[in-house]
Structure formats: structure tokens, C-alpha cells
Amino acid sequence: MGKSIDNLITSLVSHKNADNAHHMAGYMKNQFPFFGIKTPRRRAITQQWWQLQSFHSEHDLKTIMNDLWLRDEREFQYVACDTGKKYKRLWTPDSIPFLQQLICIKSWWDTVDVIACHMVGTVVRQYPEMVKTMDCWIDHPNMWIRRSAILHQLHFKKLTNEKRLFSYCIKQMHETEFFIRKAIGWALRQYSYTAPQAVIQFVKKYRNGLSSLSVKEALKALHRNGYI
Numbered sequence: 001m002g003k004s005i006d007n008l009i010t011s012l013v014s015h016k017n018a019d020n021a022h023h024m025a026g027y028m029k030n031q032f033p034f035f036g037i038k039t040p041r042r043r044a045i046t047q048q049w050w051q052l053q054s055f056h057s058e059h060d061l062k063t064i065m066n067d068l069w070l071r072d073e074r075e076f077q078y079v080a081c082d083t084g085k086k087y088k089r090l091w092t093p094d095s096i097p098f099l100q101q102l103i104c105i106k107s108w109w110d111t112v113d114v115i116a117c118h119m120v121g122t123v124v125r126q127y128p129e130m131v132k133t134m135d136c137w138i139d140h141p142n143m144w145i146r147r148s149a150i151l152h153q154l155h156f157k158k159l160t161n162e163k164r165l166f167s168y169c170i171k172q173m174h175e176t177e178f179f180i181r182k183a184i185g186w187a188l189r190q191y192s193y194t195a196p197q198a199v200i201q202f203v204k205k206y207r208n209g210l211s212s213l214s215v216k217e218a219l220k221a222l223h224r225n226g227y228i
Contacts, residue, residue: 004052005067011045012037012075024074031108032074046079055087062098069102077106081114088122093130096123100137100145107144109179116148117155124152125159138168143177150183157194165191166202173209184210185217192218196227 012035021036028034037045055061061084068080080102084091091099099119103112124130137149150168153160169184192199203210203218210218222228 004049005064007052008045008049008079011049012042012073015041015045028074028108028110032077032106033072035073035075037075042075042078043082046082049079050083050086055083055090058090058092058095061087061090062095065102066098069105074110077111081111085114085118088119091119091123093123093127096120096130096133099123103144103148104142107142109147112144112148113151116151120148121152121155125156131161131164134164134168138171143180146172146175147179147183150180150187154187154190160191160194162191162195162198169202169214170206170209173206173211173214178213181211181213182217185214185220188214188218189221192221192227196222196225200228 015035015037017036019036020038021034024034024036025032053064055064065080065084068076068083099115103115124134134149134152137145140146140149150165150172153165165187169188172180172184175181188199188203199218200222203215207215219228
């Protein structure tokens with residue numbers, strides 16, 4: 001596995017671009033260094049690297065993702081996220097503490113949302129008893145954990161627990177943090193594709209409590225599709 005990491009590093013370094021790196025770092029508020037590899041190229045490199053890997057267990061996945069997460073350039077975290085998403089079938093309830101740790105390290109929306117929607121969400125959907133963990137996360141002091149709780153059902157469609165989604169939005173609707181307000185709106189907007197009238201009624205009922213950003217995001221698709 002170590003040699004495969006070396007191969008990945010070699011491939012990424014050989015495609016670095018200083019101009020792209022400058023712009024990409026700026027877009028992420030200069031929080032992380034970048035190689036400057038744009039998404040299509042990075043994904044092509046990642047797919048080639050996957051051919052050298054053998055992910056047979058959750059342990060394999062954790063080991064490689066942890067290694068990637070500790071490296072400096074942001075592309076390493078992106079490769080980790082793509083890998084965790086591709087092999088999401090390996091995640092189990094025992095994975096949640098590890099995924100929570102990743103959410104809390106080098107936190108920003110670009111990685112947090114992938115983990116929340118494609119890894120944590122996968123575990124909760126397959127193991128319904130894990131909703132109790134999400135009920136704890138929505139009250140967590142770390143904003144990114146709260147955001148993850150709001151977003152974990154983003155791709156559930158008809159399997160969305162509407163009561164839980166709405167209760168999380170109510171709990172956090174007075175939050176002033178931009179990323180929480182945005183998450184509320186995004187989660188409601190996504191659910192509006194499945195249950196438009198339910199979202200319309202929810203926003204109508206709680207409009208005075210929801211931020212203008214949350215309302216705008218929640219109703220965006222409903223306006224576009226002619227429901228309101």
C-alpha cells in the first residue's frame with residue numbers, strides 16, 4: 001500500500017500547476033495548499049491509482065484515507081473523499097467515529113459535505129439505528145458536525161425521514177453561521193424535489209424563524225419548477 005501512495009504522489013506532483021494552485025487556494029480562502037490539479041485530471045489520476053489498490057475491508061479504507069488526510073495538499077483530501085465515496089459499501093456503524101474525526105480535521109465544505117452525504121448518509125440509510133447518532137450530532141458544539149447531521153439525508157429522496165429533517169432545521173434555524181443556514185436551505189431544496197408541498201408548508205410555517213438565506217435556498221427549485 002505504501003508503494004501505491006508513492007505512485008499517487010508522483011502522479012500528482014507531475015501534474016502540479018502553480019497558477020491553478022494560486023486560484024484554487026484563493027477560492028478556499030487560502031486555508032489549504034494545492035497542487036493546482038483541476039477536477040477532471042485529478043479524477044483520472046485517482047482512477048489509475050485505484051487500479052493499484054485492493055480495498056477489501058473497512059480497515060483498508062481507513063488506513064489509506066487517514067494517510068491521505070494527513071498530507072498537506074488539498075488534492076490528497078479530495079482523493080480520500082473520492083475513495084471513500086467509491087467504496088462506501090465498506091462503511092459500517094463502527095466507521096462513524098473515524099468519519100467524524102475526518103469531518104473535524106481540515107474542515108471545510110468541500111470535504112465535509114462529501115463525507116456527510118456519501119459516507120455518513122450511507123451508514124445511516126443501511127443501519128437505521130444510527131439515527132440516534134445524528135440526533136446527537138445536531139446538538140454538537142462543532143458546526144461542521146451539525147451541518148453533517150442536516151445534510152446526511154441529502155440523497156435519500158423518498159427514504160428521507162421528513163420529521164427528522166424538519167426537526168433538525170427547526171433546531172438550527174436561529175443559527176447565525178452561514179454554513180448552517182446554507183445547509184438548511186440546501187437540505188430543504190433537495191427534499192422539495194421529492195415532497196414539494198411539504199417543503200412549501202414547512203417554510204410557510206417557520207418563515208419568521210428561518211434566515212432569508214435558508215428560505216431563498218429552500219424555495220429555489222420550487223420557484224423554478226412553478227410550484228410557487
